[in-house]
Amino acid sequence: MTILDVAERAGVHAATVSRALNVPEKVAPETRARVEQAVRELAFVPNRAARGLITGRTGNIAVIVPDITNPHFASLVRAVERTARDAELQVLLVDTGEHPDEEVRAVRTMAHDVEGFIVVSPRRVHRELGSLGSRPVVFVNRPVRGHASVLLRTAPALADAVQHLESLGHRSLAYLGGPRGSWAAGERRNAVRRSGRAAGLHVVELVVAEPTFEATLDVVPRIVDCGASAVIAFNDQMAFGVISGLTGRGMSVPGDVSVVGFDDVPMATMVAPALTTIRLPAAEAGALAVAMLSEQPTCTELRGELVLRHSTGPVSHRRASVGGVRERPSSGAGPW
Amino acid sequence: MTILDVAERAGVHAATVSRALNVPEKVAPETRARVEQAVRELAFVPNRAARGLITGRTGNIAVIVPDITNPHFASLVRAVERTARDAELQVLLVDTGEHPDEEVRAVRTMAHDVEGFIVVSPRRVHRELGSLGSRPVVFVNRPVRGHASVLLRTAPALADAVQHLESLGHRSLAYLGGPRGSWAAGERRNAVRRSGRAAGLHVVELVVAEPTFEATLDVVPRIVDCGASAVIAFNDQMAFGVISGLTGRGMSVPGDVSVVGFDDVPMATMVAPALTTIRLPAAEAGALAVAMLSEQPTCTELRGELVLRHSTGPVSHRRASVGGVRERPSSGAGPW
DNA sequence: ATGAAAGCGCTAACAA
DNA sequence: TTGTTAGCGCTTTCAT
Numbered sequence: 001m002t003i004l005d006v007a008e009r010a011g012v013h014a015a016t017v018s019r020a021l022n023v024p025e026k027v028a029p030e031t032r033a034r035v036e037q038a039v040r041e042l043a044f045v046p047n048r049a050a051r052g053l054i055t056g057r058t059g060n061i062a063v064i065v066p067d068i069t070n071p072h073f074a075s076l077v078r079a080v081e082r083t084a085r086d087a088e089l090q091v092l093l094v095d096t097g098e099h100p101d102e103e104v105r106a107v108r109t110m111a112h113d114v115e116g117f118i119v120v121s122p123r124r125v126h127r128e129l130g131s132l133g134s135r136p137v138v139f140v141n142r143p144v145r146g147h148a149s150v151l152l153r154t155a156p157a158l159a160d161a162v163q164h165l166e167s168l169g170h171r172s173l174a175y176l177g178g179p180r181g182s183w184a185a186g187e188r189r190n191a192v193r194r195s196g197r198a199a200g201l202h203v204v205e206l207v208v209a210e211p212t213f214e215a216t217l218d219v220v221p222r223i224v225d226c227g228a229s230a231v232i233a234f235n236d237q238m239a240f241g242v243i244s245g246l247t248g249r250g251m252s253v254p255g256d257v258s259v260v261g262f263d264d265v266p267m268a269t270m271v272a273p274a275l276t277t278i279r280l281p282a283a284e285a286g287a288l289a290v291a292m293l294s295e296q297p298t299c300t301e302l303r304g305e306l307v308l309r310h311s312t313g314p315v316s317h318r319r320a321s322v323g324g325v326r327e328r329p330s331s332g333a334g335p336w
Numbered sequence: 337m338t339i340l341d342v343a344e345r346a347g348v349h350a351a352t353v354s355r356a357l358n359v360p361e362k363v364a365p366e367t368r369a370r371v372e373q374a375v376r377e378l379a380f381v382p383n384r385a386a387r388g389l390i391t392g393r394t395g396n397i398a399v400i401v402p403d404i405t406n407p408h409f410a411s412l413v414r415a416v417e418r419t420a421r422d423a424e425l426q427v428l429l430v431d432t433g434e435h436p437d438e439e440v441r442a443v444r445t446m447a448h449d450v451e452g453f454i455v456v457s458p459r460r461v462h463r464e465l466g467s468l469g470s471r472p473v474v475f476v477n478r479p480v481r482g483h484a485s486v487l488l489r490t491a492p493a494l495a496d497a498v499q500h501l502e503s504l505g506h507r508s509l510a511y512l513g514g515p516r517g518s519w520a521a522g523e524r525r526n527a528v529r530r531s532g533r534a535a536g537l538h539v540v541e542l543v544v545a546e547p548t549f550e551a552t553l554d555v556v557p558r559i560v561d562c563g564a565s566a567v568i569a570f571n572d573q574m575a576f577g578v579i580s581g582l583t584g585r586g587m588s589v590p591g592d593v594s595v596v597g598f599d600d601v602p603m604a605t606m607v608a609p610a611l612t613t614i615r616l617p618a619a620e621a622g623a624l625a626v627a628m629l630s631e632q633p634t635c636t637e638l639r640g641e642l643v644l645r646h647s648t649g650p651v652s653h654r655r656a657s658v659g660g661v662r663e664r665p666s667s668g669a670g671p672w
Numbered sequence: 673a674t675g676a677a678a679g680c681g682c683t684a685a686c687a688a
Numbered sequence: 689t690t691g692t693t694a695g696c697g698c699t700t701t702c703a704t
Binding site for chain 4 (some may be wrong): 002
Binding site (some may be wrong): 338339340350351354355358382383385386387388389390391 | 680681682683684
């Protein structure tokens with residue numbers, strides 16, 4: 001099933017078929033119709049590899065993520081795939097398992113096969129990655145000079161969160177940081193420091209080995225020890241870990257401690273108490289990254305947004321109605 | 337950076353370079369060494385498209401899933417990607433958004449570009465899909481005659497679950513079924529009926545519009561009405577919905593109602609009560625599917641396994657220690 | 673507006 | 689063991 005079969009069927013030369021498919025306006029309407037019919041009858045699909053060999057356009061892009069199992073990245077990849085499909089691009093997926101070296105290997109071996117890379121790389125980028133650039137790269141959540149990037153800004157939302165906690169009477173805050181070398185981790189830590197100081201809060205920074213539920217459980221005793229009445233975690237998984245560890249010790253959330261996460265994964269609404277978190281527009285970031293692949297390299301910013309749910313509350317034990325609009329009332333299909 | 341550059345540098349003909357790379361034993365050791373060095377020095381990576389054009393082997397496979405955002409499918413895709421990489425295959429991802437038509441479109445347009453398809457298709461397969469087969473297809477959780485498939489068998493695990501509930505004193509069970517047209521849904525429904533009858537349980541089958549958390553919330557009143565003391569849901573998301581809906585109505589899990597899910601997504605261990613569920617070996621299924629792509633079409637079966645946690649308990653209100661080994665003690669880092 | 677011919681980067685017969 | 693040659697399916701000048 002090649003272009004020659006179509007040509008024969010339509011009674012034209014292969015070059016004409018090619019033109020009818022790629023530059024239809026340069027083909028007589030009547031000829032074009034014959035070609036289109038032949039294409040339909042034979043269910044012809046052009047061979048992208050052959051086309052790419054000569055045009056250089058393979059019709060593929062690659063998206064490189066640390067862990068597709070993380071709902072945040074899954075949402076992003078989903079948006080990438082949808083957007084790419086609309087542009088008639090196919091998506092090659094690489095899951096590095098958090099190994100930066102794997103990013104470099106992937107970019108090296110796939111450079112011929114794709115028109116561009118979307119690299120979602122929370123950790124530090126291998127220095128080689130920035131330079132070896134025959135193909136355009138859009139980095140997500142990591143600015144790299146000379147390359148495009150889309151950044152998820154969280155400082156304003158974080159300021160909102162701190163302000164929210166302060167207005168609930170909290171005076172001491174624990175911050176559970178993200179992985180070393182992660183741009184997002186640095187940005188968020190700075191923002192917490194700054195807005196904590198601005199609000200007059202005492203901020204304790206805690207380091208967690210990995211940004212996971214399990215690793216966070218180990219840190220919970222230190223949260224209790226430091227006496228903070230509120231916790232902000234680097235992501236929702238960690239926030240779940242804090243809640244689990246706290247309630248497992250007989251403490252109540254938000255009765256004893258308020259908890260705020262990051263990402264707004266779907267599960268954030270399904271647990272009890274529903275998680276107050278900073279929503280990151282993963283889908284928008286994915287779609288944007290695809291679009292930016294075919295533009296001049298720029299650095300675009302998207303903003304996170306505080307979502308109030310039920311894991312934050314006043315510092316006192318009696319729950320009272322507080323200022324600020326919650327996503328849904330405490331009654332109804334509330335916390336478990 | 338083509339094979340000719342390498343040939344020139346190594347002082348040999350392009351064909352020799354090709355041989356040194358693909359059939360090294362047919363090249364003199366000394367020549368091979370020179371070629372290998374040139375390859376290294378130039379950081380040469382062969383163009384897969386050009387290679388594929390002549391060999392027919394593109395070095396790509398495609399994996400088609402209904403929703404990459406579902407942790408179950410994400411795990412499967414992750415395993416596919418890892419296994420494929422070890423076989424020097426790249427993976428093209430397609431997320432159909434639960435639309436079977438999209439599967440057909442994908443298989444049509446990508447047939448040239450891949451050496452095989454892995455189709456994870458809980459819903460009924462478009463009849464066209466089975467026939468149009470220039471490339472091998474491995475179906476997951478859907479037997480299709482003439483094609484390979486890997487099936488996740490759940491009848492034994494489901495029998496264990498029903499037996500478990502029966503031994504806890506439950507006599508009436510609600511089953512929340514999966515999507516119409518899904519092979520897995522049919523298999524599980526039959527298994528529930530059969531083992532329910534065998535255990536002498538009264539089984540009520542409830543239909544949910546979609547296998548999601550939200551859609552399940554709407555069904556919760558009917559669960560309450562039917563008076564069942566135990567619920568088995570088609571997947572973990574739905575089980576979370578049941579628990580949320582029940583506790584939102586002031587009922588206790590497992591105090592008033594026991595709940596069992598399917599999949600064993602990571603969140604199953606993070607919520608309170610931790611979810612008793614039937615673990616499906618998604619990663620194994622993914623790895624197996626890749627391997628089966630290059631074998632004779634067969635139908636392989638993997639088995640689900642009951643995992644006891646804390647969302648099931650005795651029918652009475654006072655919690656008592658029961659038979660059967662739980663994954664972890666009720667004390668310690670127990671439910672939130 | 674269409675056809676002829678060359679060639680993208682690589683592999684596989686065949687020859688030497 | 690290595691080189692020569694043809695060609696995978698397609699696009700793109702250049703002619704006509």
